[in-house]
Amino acid sequence: MISYMHYVYTIFEILIGLVFPRCCVGCGKDGISICPNCLSRSPLSTRNGTIDKDIISVFDYRHPIIREAIWLLKYRRHREISHNLGRILYDYLIEEMAERTLFSHFTDPLLIAIPSAKARRNFRGFNQAELLMRAIKEHDTENRFTIVPSVLTKKKNTPPQAKIKNKQARLSNLRGAFSVSDTAKVENRNIILIDDVATTGATITEAKRALLAGGAKRVIGLTVAH
Ligand SMILES: [Zn+2]
Known part of the structure; x- marks a missing residue:
C-alpha cells in the first residue's frame, strides 16, 4: 500500500513540476527547488556545542535556503532534497569522525532516526528523520554505518514541540515519550541519532535517555540544522 501510494505521489509530483516549473530558490537554476550547490554552500551552524556537546548540527537554521529545504523535506517528503542532504550529512559525519575526539572509540555506529508518533507519520510511511537516515545510507558505499529502523518508537502523541519555548518545558513534554522496542x-552499541532540526535539543536528549536505558554505549545526535 505504501509503495503504491508512493508511486502515485511521485507521478503527482512530476505532473505538478510540469505545470509549475521549479527553479532554485538560491540561484534561479531551472528544474530544481534547491540546487546541490546552493544547499552545500549555505552557512554552517555556529552554535555546535552550545546546547550539548554530543549534538552536532550542520547548517544554520536561520538561513532561508535551509529553512526552505527543511520545509520541503518535512511537508513534501522531497526526494531530491533528502538525497542531497543525505550526501552532505554523510560527508560531514565521515569528516567529523576522522577529526573530533567526540568520536574516539566510537566504532561501528548505528544510525537511528528520531521517530514520530504514528499519527504524525504521513501516508508514505516515513517521517523526515527516517528519510534523512536512509539518504545517508544511500551514500554509504563503504558500509560504515548500519541503519536500524523501527527500534526506537514514540509512544505518546505529545503536543508539538514548536509551541513550547523553553528546554525544561520541552523535556517534560517529552518525558517517557520514547522507548526501545528491541x-x-x-545493547553496547554506539549510536548516531538523526533528526532534521535541533532547537533546544530536548528531543534528542530524551531519545538518548531511552537508548541509554536500553543499554546503548554512547549516543550522539546529528541534525541538518540548528
Ligand atoms: Zn542554486
Missing part, C-alpha cells in the same frame, strides 16, 4: 539491537 534492546538486543542497541
Whole structure:
C-alpha cells in the first residue's frame, strides 16, 4: 500500500513540476527547488556545542535556503532534497569522525532516526528523520554505518514541540515519550541519532535517555540544522 501510494505521489509530483516549473530558490537554476550547490554552500551552524556537546548540527537554521529545504523535506517528503542532504550529512559525519575526539572509540555506529508518533507519520510511511537516515545510507558505499529502523518508537502523541519555548518545558513534554522496542539491537552499541532540526535539543536528549536505558554505549545526535 505504501509503495503504491508512493508511486502515485511521485507521478503527482512530476505532473505538478510540469505545470509549475521549479527553479532554485538560491540561484534561479531551472528544474530544481534547491540546487546541490546552493544547499552545500549555505552557512554552517555556529552554535555546535552550545546546547550539548554530543549534538552536532550542520547548517544554520536561520538561513532561508535551509529553512526552505527543511520545509520541503518535512511537508513534501522531497526526494531530491533528502538525497542531497543525505550526501552532505554523510560527508560531514565521515569528516567529523576522522577529526573530533567526540568520536574516539566510537566504532561501528548505528544510525537511528528520531521517530514520530504514528499519527504524525504521513501516508508514505516515513517521517523526515527516517528519510534523512536512509539518504545517508544511500551514500554509504563503504558500509560504515548500519541503519536500524523501527527500534526506537514514540509512544505518546505529545503536543508539538514548536509551541513550547523553553528546554525544561520541552523535556517534560517529552518525558517517557520514547522507548526501545528491541534492546538486543542497541545493547553496547554506539549510536548516531538523526533528526532534521535541533532547537533546544530536548528531543534528542530524551531519545538518548531511552537508548541509554536500553543499554546503548554512547549516543550522539546529528541534525541538518540548528
Ligand atoms: Zn542554486
